[in-house]
Amino acid sequence: MEDMGKRKKINLNSLGILGVILLFFSTVSLRAQETPEQILQHFFELYKTSQEEAITYAYGTNPTLMEKEDSNYDEIIKTLDSLVPQLGKYHGSALIAETKLTTKIKHLSYLLKYEVMPIRLSLTLAKDDVKWKFFGITFDTNELVDEMIKAGLSLDNQITNAPKEVTSLVSDFFETYDRSTRQAVDFGMQGDVGGSLKDQENLNAAKTELEKFRQAVGEVQDYGILNYVEVANSYSYASYLVNFKEDMVRFSFLMYKPNKRWKIETFRFTGDILDQLQEATKIYRLKN
Structure with missing residues (x-):
């Protein structure tokens, strides 16, 4: 009887682990099927409270961006950390332009509206066989x-x-x-x-x-x-x-x-x- 009880516990634990695994893959699957609009909405929701979290999320959709020798992730974080505190209150974003280069490639630019001055955010999204990913992200003020x-x-x-x-x-x-x-x-x-x-x-x-x-x-x-x-x-x-x-x-x-x-x-x-x-x-x- 004691052995059966142990086996039942083991089986229940196994089911619990299986449930977590299924939930994980279900979440990954849902993320993979996100539209560009959903990805951008999530990005800007994160940006409201943490620029670093938003940038990390963007790079997380396409890990190869971080692995590139010319990755500008650290530079972006460093620039925003020094610039944003000087710009005052953040009032949200507004679309400047959207270009659909192909059915699977989009380039968008946004105005990030701070009290003192705006920043332009430029994004490139592309879709592989499975999901949409960020393929480029830049910020500028002087060029704008x-x-x-x-x-x-x-x-x-x-x-x-x-x-x-x-x-x-x-x-x-x-x-x-x-x-x-x-x-x-x-x-x-x-x-x-x-x-x-x-x-x-x-x-x-x-x-x-x-x-x-x-x-x-x-x-x-x-x-x-x-x-x-x-x-x-x-x-x-x-x-x-x-x-x-x-x-x-x-x-x-x-x-x-x-x-x-x-x-x-x-x-x-x-x-x-x-x-x-x-x-x-x-x-x-x-x-x-």
Whole structure:
């Protein structure tokens, strides 16, 4: 009788182990059948509370990424650990673009909206015979800004119907400029305002430069939008032609909406606009 009791316990334990094994493979099977949308949803849920957990999850879908000699896993974690604490509150993500290269390859880019400034996240997903995996993941800030400026300064494929909140901000900027160039810099460089000495030095230099500029060109007579570029309903670049008493100048504004309201991150002004306007009206550029 004693031996039978032991055998029963052994059998029950075996069944318990078998149940765990079956549960494990069932979970793996369900994970393997996840759609790209489900994978991305899980990634962003993790990202809300831990960037490292999200990145680890992404690499975990495709272990070969971690094994590559040029794996950027450690670099990404290190960069985010140093950058994210400086960016303020996280307000979620917004899709910038999605490209379906084939039925089994997707490339997506997202705007990660932090209070101070956004980060662009680029992802590549691909499917093998069994499941979807991450095949690439990168973060950038400077390249995104450079691309926004390049698109906004171009007069090809012009878009001039900027949202009212954006055009109102520009109007407020020029009204402030009429009163005080120093206040205009504070209003138009909210993304550069910080507590460091370097930030204050940059602001003071900008105020000096804008005041010298105003003395040279005089008061604002009129202005109109040249081009407007916007991504993810949260990040934009607006280019304006401004007619001053003594000259015509292009003012450009980089704007950001981390949550509900737009703000001007920074602005620039250049005097090269006439040559570009002449180029834009060449016969070979005219559209039927």
